[in-house]
Amino acid sequence: MTQIETYITGHKDQFVEDLKAWLRIPSISTAPEHNGDVLRAAEYAVEQLKQLGIKQAELIPTQGHPLVYGEWLQATGKPTLLIYGHYDVQPVDPIELWESAPFEPTIRNGNIYSRGAADDKGQVMLVLKALETLMSVNGGLPINVKVLLEGEEEAGGESIEHYIKTYPERLSCDAAFICDTHMPSTEIPALITGLRGIIYTEVEVHGARGDLHSGTYGGVAPNPLHALAIIISRLKDADGHIHIPGLFDNYQKPKHEEKEFWEQDPLHMHEAFLHEMGVSQLSGELEYPPLERVSSRPTLEVHGITGGFTGEGAKTVIPAVAKAKISLRLPPDLQLKSQEVFELFKKAVAEVAPTDVTVNVINLHGGEGVLVASDTQVMQAASAALEEVYGKSPVYLREGGSIPIAALFDEILNVPVVLMGFGLPDDNLHAPNEKYALSQFFNGIRTVVSFLQKLA
Amino acid sequence: MTQIETYITGHKDQFVEDLKAWLRIPSISTAPEHNGDVLRAAEYAVEQLKQLGIKQAELIPTQGHPLVYGEWLQATGKPTLLIYGHYDVQPVDPIELWESAPFEPTIRNGNIYSRGAADDKGQVMLVLKALETLMSVNGGLPINVKVLLEGEEEAGGESIEHYIKTYPERLSCDAAFICDTHMPSTEIPALITGLRGIIYTEVEVHGARGDLHSGTYGGVAPNPLHALAIIISRLKDADGHIHIPGLFDNYQKPKHEEKEFWEQDPLHMHEAFLHEMGVSQLSGELEYPPLERVSSRPTLEVHGITGGFTGEGAKTVIPAVAKAKISLRLPPDLQLKSQEVFELFKKAVAEVAPTDVTVNVINLHGGEGVLVASDTQVMQAASAALEEVYGKSPVYLREGGSIPIAALFDEILNVPVVLMGFGLPDDNLHAPNEKYALSQFFNGIRTVVSFLQKLA
Known part of the structure; x- marks a missing residue:
């Protein structure tokens, strides 16, 4: 020894x-x-x-x-x-x-x-x-x-x-x-x-001045939680495609050898992902190999949503404010600085937000x-x-x-x-x-x- | 005296x-x-x-x-x-x-x-x-x-x-x-x-077996919070229309006198709603008068969403589970029992839910x-x-x-x-x-x- x-x-x-x-x-x-x-x-x-x-x-x-x-x-x-x-x-x-x-x-x-x-x-x-x-x-x-x-x-x-x-x-x-x-x-x-780089944001949606009773105001009241759902569903669809204009404008396709490695998946990461997550199918952009999706494609993930009532039981409140923590992972292939992506994201949120709420997007942090x-x-x-x-x-x-x-x-x-x-x-x-x-x-x-x- | x-x-x-x-x-x-x-x-x-x-x-x-x-x-x-x-x-x-x-x-x-x-x-x-x-x-x-x-x-x-x-x-x-x-x-x-009657539900969405790191799994992981956003946005659109098949099948139009009262709005409730909520425009189904919207039209409201991280700062977690509290107000004009509406709601949720998650809908309470x-x-x-x-x-x-x-x-x-x-x-x-x-x-x-x- x-x-x-x-x-x-x-x-x-x-x-x-x-x-x-x-x-x-x-x-x-x-x-x-x-x-x-x-x-x-x-x-x-x-x-x-x-x-x-x-x-x-x-x-x-x-x-x-x-x-x-x-x-x-x-x-x-x-x-x-x-x-x-x-x-x-x-x-x-x-x-x-x-x-x-x-x-x-x-x-x-x-x-x-x-x-x-x-x-x-x-x-x-x-x-x-x-x-x-x-x-x-x-x-x-x-x-x-x-x-x-x-x-x-x-x-x-x-x-x-x-x-x-x-x-x-x-x-x-x-x-x-x-x-x-x-x-x-x-x-x-x-x-x-x-x-991948990252931006971590908070999307803050404001509706009425105060919390409202859904019995009295349901039908005429803005609901910031509902508006957040609309915004989030428009930013990323059920097939995992991110809809942020400009995000892919500079996108440079990965090298042939990397693409080949991802497609061949010699380490059987597809099976490993299924096993580790305990699921029967993988999510996301199915037209790309799983390894490419987790390394060379951007993500848009919601990490938490606040607003309204989340305790035990039932409370029929329409909240005045709701917030979502949303991050994007940014592969270098996008060839965009995180701050540039934040600006695109902010613009996209403003474009897809319902018109009866006001929206504020905060950049909590970013990295390349x-x-x-x-x-x-x-x-x-x-x-x-x-x-x-x-x-x-x-x-x-x-x-x-x-x-x-x-x-x-x-x-x-x-x-x-x-x-x-x-x-x-x-x-x-x-x-x-x-x-x-x-x-x-x-x-x-x-x-x-x-x-x-x-x-x- | x-x-x-x-x-x-x-x-x-x-x-x-x-x-x-x-x-x-x-x-x-x-x-x-x-x-x-x-x-x-x-x-x-x-x-x-x-x-x-x-x-x-x-x-x-x-x-x-x-x-x-x-x-x-x-x-x-x-x-x-x-x-x-x-x-x-x-x-x-x-x-x-x-x-x-x-x-x-x-x-x-x-x-x-x-x-x-x-x-x-x-x-x-x-x-x-x-x-x-x-x-x-x-x-x-x-x-x-x-x-x-x-x-x-x-x-x-x-x-x-x-x-x-x-x-x-x-x-x-x-x-x-x-x-x-x-x-x-x-x-x-x-x-x-x-x-109006009511059903108050909890929609529970399950993705992976445990919470996941968005850096490692973002791109292949199901995100229950994102799935909830998709579900909610499909159940009610940005124009306030509820999309639950069957909900309006028995709908009986309100009487002419009521309709007239709502349209004339002699109590100026439209202005009152604006004032009370502190907003510049009313939300909801704009083709109906505000008074009709709050009394004779159904609502679908999200009251709170849990799952993931909602503390101070940033945590890049993809939660295993997310839940939303969702209620519907049910005008008698629908001519449906609350339990019947719950069954329609449950079916609609199952139909619009992304296929990479499993969804459970719970009836917390209902009333006519x-x-x-x-x-x-x-x-x-x-x-x-x-x-x-x-x-x-x-x-x-x-x-x-x-x-x-x-x-x-x-x-x-x-x-x-x-x-x-x-x-x-x-x-x-x-x-x-x-x-x-x-x-x-x-x-x-x-x-x-x-x-x-x-x-x-």
Whole structure:
């Protein structure tokens, strides 16, 4: 057994305990009542960095939640890798569907269950434990490292965007590594070559001045909930087609090889989607292969609707106001900035809205998609590391989610990005019973150790 | 000053205090946590009946909330009037829009503000105070009286329906009087000649087995919230037309005189609706006059939608389940029982639902509409009483709301019904800042005193 492997094997329990302690802190960045917890989670990360040997570790205050920053630059003549992750987590509702408390990490069947286990504390922790392993075994790191963690990834990521744009020189590096993606299975390592951008909006519909009784006013009253239904049904039809004029004006068809990969579906993702979702048919634009739909086609999804009465029983109120949270995922193929899409969306909403209501569209946050070249040196090092640990070379996949920071590293820092993560498709991200496979946690540590060694 | 007027004037403060004490009890019948309060409100009514001289007053237990019953049958040879009202109230949300606490009755500008002030405790209390006045001044009532109050009017009214159908002989009477309607203004007394029926449903849409992340599954996942939007927009279009096959198959056009009244709109209800709702145009089926739309046309209204994420900020969840509360108001002109309409509705939902979701439609409650003849003796007595107090004869109007008990009295007890209430259009029924005008409270007492005297 190598010294590296000996160290990892000997510290398994400690690694898991350190992760558990972090997971216990409910760092929900969108909930102001958890601001103190978000700060505690950041402080915990600084402490971890210092303990593993990165003495220059600190909190960087922002307008929102602080950034965590640490650097170790003693590998003279070696490249510098910027490592990104996030320490904030999603809300936990519906809480009643969790089998164990979301902030009391519990191990069942080789998985650790907790909000944030996969997204993204588990993945960040495995990178920190890879650094700790290298530092402990070798007394230093094989390359220079800058670690940058944010606390607003689930809340729009404004602060880190501002920081990168304001101080790009402080983050100067040769490549960026983001550990916040997943692999198709424990047997199939993957590197991500594309991400969708996003806009997250709130559509607010106003009717009468106050709530109304449907007995008295039903027949002459505007109903903002009904108007929202009309708007939503006109923006996306039952066949999954999005009707936003201009959205596809710059659309560039994906490359032939990608199209072929999606059509052939060698990883049997069609069946996997059916299985994971527990459905008998897939939804959406049936004329495109499922893999293309989740990576290279835009989405328009309603995430929640408020207004009126939603308690137990019956209340015949016509609400004065109703709101819908609606997001769009934006594949880079659209060749539109998220702000441009927001403008198109806003215009489309105004056009399809019934005329008896007034509509206000708010841009809660946005982020750009990205396409990553697979032939850079840093991608080759990542590929070799994955092959070493998993015994086979990785597949190159697009992921349908959004990690706007990847586009920022690409555009502002102008360095190649590696998107290598160890999540699995059934990790229940953003849902009840989020989990992370412990085998992936430890193989992730091994892979990141090897990745850094190869970069040297 | 008559003895009656002297008594009313001398007891104004006491009458209002007795009403306030009742209003302070949060008898929300749909909220199980308020079951104790509902019971307390019933007991309070029994106490009031006993104090005013109706010794035979009691609670009648039911499967749900108790009925309040009291009778005074010592007017030998005189007719018997069954008096109906309800002591339960609507929920109070959105609580933040109340200017004073909903269960701390507050008097501002001659109005008493409280949940239940108009619907229906204020109106029931004025009837009780009319009985008290007659009893105190004359030592008895001019006619025989049976008082029946329910605690489930806002929760479907099942218990009273069961009681009436099971024990119709106990409620035998010559006429029924329901004090739960309103007048166009303090200057225009009214008698109600029609009410709409109702069905109140919950449409439940199921997609995937669990909540999903829109980044990973957006493009292949069913979205129950989007499916609901499609369903709702297909059931009622932006022009207010309801698309439920069969709904109008038996539709009988209203009488020429009613149609003329609605078209002429002598009470300027069109302007009143605009003013009360604070809108610049009316919604709905523009080819029908507004008065016809709120009384003789059906409605389909969405009252609330649940599912997904509705907290602060952004969560990109595709929910596994979404639900909508949807009601229909059913004018008697449709000539369909509420249960028949529910079956048509259920079928229509199934037909318009997207095929990638499963849909379940639940009937939360239903009630029948009614048309009331204006030429009965009891209506003439009511008309004369209103003219005496308000100085002009009443208008005959339909009301768009639903008081299913009216249809039950009509069908089961087979007696003429009088729908005479003293609410006003801006009483904010079922909404924040519900109020009742004190001038209407006292004029209501005077009118009911006179009504009972004329019936003798």
